[in-house]
Amino acid sequence: MRAAVLQEFGQPLVIQEVAIAAPGPDEVLLRTAAVGLCHSDLHYMQGMRKIPLPGVLGHEVSGVVEAVGERVRDLQPGDHVVGALSVFCGLCRQCLGGRFALCMDTEVKQPPGKARRLSHGEQPVSQVFNLSGFAEKMLVHRNALVQIRKDMPLDRAALLGCAVITGTGAVFRNAQVPAGASVAVVGCGGVGLAAVNGAQIAGAARIIAIDNVPGKLELARKFGATDTLLASEGDVVARVQEMTQGGVEFSFECIGLPATVEQCFRMLQPGGTATIVGLFAPGAKASIEGSEFFLEKKIRGSALGSARIRDDIPRLVELYLQGRLNLDDMVSRRIRLEDINEGFAAMQRGEVARSVIVFDGVGG
Ligand SMILES: NC(=O)c1ccc[n+]([C@@H]2O[C@H](COP(=O)([O-])OP(=O)(O)OC[C@H]3O[C@@H](n4cnc5c(N)ncnc54)[C@H](O)[C@@H]3O)[C@@H](O)[C@H]2O)c1
Numbered sequence: 240m241r242a243a244v245l246q247e248f249g250q251p252l253v254i255q256e257v258a259i260a261a262p263g264p265d266e267v268l269l270r271t272a273a274v275g276l277c278h279s280d281l282h283y284m285q286g287m288r289k290i291p292l293p294g295v296l297g298h299e300v301s302g303v304v305e306a307v308g309e310r311v312r313d314l315q316p317g318d319h320v321v322g323a324l325s326v327f328c329g330l331c332r333q334c335l336g337g338r339f340a341l342c343m344d345t346e347v348k349q350p351p352g353k354a355r356r357l358s359h360g361e362q363p364v365s366q367v368f369n370l371s372g373f374a375e376k377m378l379v380h381r382n383a384l385v386q387i388r389k390d391m392p393l394d395r396a397a398l399l400g401c402a403v404i405t406g407t408g409a410v411f412r413n414a415q416v417p418a419g420a421s422v423a424v425v426g427c428g429g430v431g432l433a434a435v436n437g438a439q440i441a442g443a444a445r446i447i448a449i450d451n452v453p454g455k456l457e458l459a460r461k462f463g464a465t466d467t468l469l470a471s472e473g474d475v476v477a478r479v480q481e482m483t484q485g486g487v488e489f490s491f492e493c494i495g496l497p498a499t500v501e502q503c504f505r506m507l508q509p510g511g512t513a514t515i516v517g518l519f520a521p522g523a524k525a526s527i528e529g530s531e532f533f534l535e536k537k538i539r540g541s542a543l544g545s546a547r548i549r550d551d552i553p554r555l556v557e558l559y560l561q562g563r564l565n566l567d568d569m570v571s572r573r574i575r576l577e578d579i580n581e582g583f584a585a586m587q588r589g590e591v592a593r594s595v596i597v598f599d600g601v602g603g
């Protein structure tokens with residue numbers, strides 16, 4: 240099969256033939272239908288976190304089941320699925336506590352380089368995020384998959400697996416934003432736009448979208464933003480405080496920069512909660528004014544919005560099919576596997592919410 244392979248950090252991905260193994264007892268072989276380009280992939284391509292190379296990235300995926308291992312009873316060939324990097328074992332302390340996104344079983348959630356599912360000649364190829372969706376086929380553990388209705392378009396379904404489950408989960412599961420709340424979302428790429436949309440679905444009264452690209456702010460209105468702020472113009476914190484007479488109840492950082500994390504904490508009203516979704520480089524630190532803890536301000540992290548994929552993804556499908564979750568405007572471009580490097584360049588130029596690779600012959 241063809242795959243986009245990361246050979247060297249900081250270099251373009253290379254399209255090449257990669258071999259894929261047959262399903263083991265708990266594994267499922269999929270034809271990839273669609274895969275979104277997420278900024279986390281770009282972080283890894285740039286070497287922000289080192290993985291054994293060569294490797295195949297891509298973790299925002301949908302597909303069609305081609306074959307299943309002997310212990311897989313809930314899926315059969317032809318089923319439509321969404322994959323997520325938060326594969327879970329169902330047995331460890333984190334899973335039993337309902338924190339499936341934090342599953343620590345490294346037999347199921349294998350670090351890059353451990354799985355022997357992909358290869359090129361004699362050379363192993365790392366499966367990254369347990370999925371490796373930048374390829375025509377995927378071989379994954381059954382607990383990385385969620386079956387979806389066949390009337391759900393597969394190109395938009397792919398976005399549910401990372402950007403949408405993360406952004407909406409940060410709102411629904413992490414912050415638990417109630418109706419009438421005031422919210423600010425800093426960074427309106429795929430993840431931030433999903434957080435804006437989640438806040439709208441939750442019934443937030445005020446949703447302030449903040450980005451340094453004007454086009455993203457226009458887009459944010461289509462996802463439910465009531466106000467927008469161009470980050471490059473003036474003091475973001477002062478402007479949010481002015482607009483809300485003292486700060487928001489909930490802020491969401493969807494970029495991964497110390498400066499914007501600090502903004503998210505400072506723009507809170509007393510008692511408010513900042514949820515940090517953006518991925519930090521190892522060793523990066525944000526600085527918090529300690530005296531503000533007396534104001535009962537809170538700051539918390541988020542892994543895939545604490546997703547419980549088997550509950551959350553079918554619900555998000557329903558919300559999309561009812562017209563309440565906006566996925567249509569999140570697909571800025573449909574591209575082919577060979578256009579992947581241009582897709583990441585467009586992300587870096589701030590031109591797209593999401594580029595989605597759509598594969599031939601698998602329904603859109
Ligand atoms: N915690 C998780 O589970 C999880 C899951 C998915 C993605 N992520 C991370 O979330 C972050 C966002 O991912 P994405 O795919 O939406 O990225 P993206 O590149 O699509 O979006 C980032 C947005 O931030 C804006 N931006 C950049 N610098 C800014 C600044 N200084 N002020 C205001 N806006 C600025 C950009 O214009 C862009 O719109 C990344 O760090 C990604 O790795 C985390």
Ligand SMILES: [Zn+2]
Binds near residue numbers: 280298
């Ligand atoms: Zn992602």
Ligand SMILES: [Zn+2]
Binds near residue numbers: 329333334335343344
């Ligand atoms: Zn587990």
